[in-house]
Amino acid sequence: MDTKEYKRIFGIVLDSVGTGAAPDANKFDDVGSDTLGHVGEAYEGRLALPNLQKMGLSNLRGKAILGVPKVEIPIGYYGVMQEISAGKDSMDGHWEMMGLPVSKPLDTFPNGFPSELIKKIETFSDRKIIGNRPESGTKIIAELGEHQMETGDLIVYTSGDSVLQIAAHEDVIPLKELYKICEYARSLVNGPTYTIGRVITRPYVGPDKDHFTRTANRHDFTLAPIGQTDLDYLKSAQVHTIGIGKINDIFSGQGIDVGFHNESNMDGMDHVDKVMQEDFTGFCFINLVDFDAMYGHRRNPIGFGQALMDFDKRLGTVLKNLKDDDLLILTADHGNDPGFKGTDHTREQVPLLAYSPSMKSNGSLGIRKTFADFGATVLDNFNVSGNAVGTSFLKELMNTEEIK
Numbered sequence: 001m002d003t004k005e006y007k008r009i010f011g012i013v014l015d016s017v018g019t020g021a022a023p024d025a026n027k028f029d030d031v032g033s034d035t036l037g038h039v040g041e042a043y044e045g046r047l048a049l050p051n052l053q054k055m056g057l058s059n060l061r062g063k064a065i066l067g068v069p070k071v072e073i074p075i076g077y078y079g080v081m082q083e084i085s086a087g088k089d090s091m092d093g094h095w096e097m098m099g100l101p102v103s104k105p106l107d108t109f110p111n112g113f114p115s116e117l118i119k120k121i122e123t124f125s126d127r128k129i130i131g132n133r134p135e136s137g138t139k140i141i142a143e144l145g146e147h148q149m150e151t152g153d154l155i156v157y158t159s160g161d162s163v164l165q166i167a168a169h170e171d172v173i174p175l176k177e178l179y180k181i182c183e184y185a186r187s188l189v190n191g192p193t194y195t196i197g198r199v200i201t202r203p204y205v206g207p208d209k210d211h212f213t214r215t216a217n218r219h220d221f222t223l224a225p226i227g228q229t230d231l232d233y234l235k236s237a238q239v240h241t242i243g244i245g246k247i248n249d250i251f252s253g254q255g256i257d258v259g260f261h262n263e264s265n266m267d268g269m270d271h272v273d274k275v276m277q278e279d280f281t282g283f284c285f286i287n288l289v290d291f292d293a294m295y296g297h298r299r300n301p302i303g304f305g306q307a308l309m310d311f312d313k314r315l316g317t318v319l320k321n322l323k324d325d326d327l328l329i330l331t332a333d334h335g336n337d338p339g340f341k342g343t344d345h346t347r348e349q350v351p352l353l354a355y356s357p358s359m360k361s362n363g364s365l366g367i368r369k370t371f372a373d374f375g376a377t378v379l380d381n382f383n384v385s386g387n388a389v390g391t392s393f394l395k396e397l398m399n400t401e402e403i404k
């Protein structure tokens, strides 16, 4: 393989860490959302993110995050990316990053799923379905979990996203059975009648409604990518591809040589540290989902900020361990503003931070018109051609003028 520039690229997606309403936020009723901004405000100046800060996390914004002033000389390149996909879910965001924007909106079910679909799942599983409406996952298990423990019924719910989620107590409906039911549900919603982005298993444990907690046995059964993604192109060109966290699920394993499941953000960063010790030429794509699942959807800005600070510490180690021919890219797949109404994702611009110890220059990458610029840069680096969506910013990163 002909390596053009960096030997290894690490791309970390901080799931749901948006940086202000996107220009089309009005179409999503998300005007005024700003995940990072509102987390900073909730901390009243006590949010400390020294590593993200020196990469330019506030420099990429108009108004700095409270507690995280802009720095005079960021260590690398910073900017924002805008989304062109029709939806604002993880699948839309990640597929677009990898050169496959989702232009046709996927089906959503603000009034619950049609009875025809529900009946099929009931027949297959031989269990009754309860819930069947958009709801927060923790709320619906608090409400219906005890009933489920008595009856063995299945809790089915959705959100503003194209998702069919099935929650079940691990002691009542064994995991193996739950995965089978979800796999079956997946087979019903691959189009053309219903096209749903993700069927998600939501297992939980606990003795009663005040003590239910969801487990890391969550599994996302995602629609298989409708076409080739940059990961497929890389893999076909023998560039090694590694997925950490939800990445494997989001791409249905397509284009990924090795996948690791994360128990948590910190477990994800353990995987990153390990992979960084390996010698390979390729792309490691990482998703850290706790920001989203534990704090964004729960509208908990304090928890969100703590998760950012915990990540920032681990980022310090990554920055130290990066080699001259490594490139690190940080971004997000959508917003999920914990200071905003509702419990859904928010249509936001996402941060774009790029750093390599070998960088000779620094500066702004501006406003990228699509998330696909990320994947286009990875392809450009490894001399691989793809769907020709997105514009590479590799040249900017390789600028040889000294840092001012």
Ligand SMILES: O=P(O)(O)O[C@H]1O[C@H](CO)[C@@H](O)[C@H]1O
Pocket (backbone or CB within 6 Å): 090, 135, 136, 137, 138, 158, 159, 160, 161, 162, 163, 165, 202, 292, 293, 297
């Ligand atoms: O409320 P919980 O169960 O966390 O569900 C959320 O998680 C889904 C996937 O991110 C979103 O669509 C939203 O429904």
Ligand SMILES: [Mn+2]
Pocket (backbone or CB within 6 Å): 015, 016, 089, 090, 091, 292, 333, 334
């Ligand atoms: Mn996401």
Ligand SMILES: [Mn+2]
Pocket (backbone or CB within 6 Å): 292, 293, 297, 336, 345
């Ligand atoms: Mn989410």
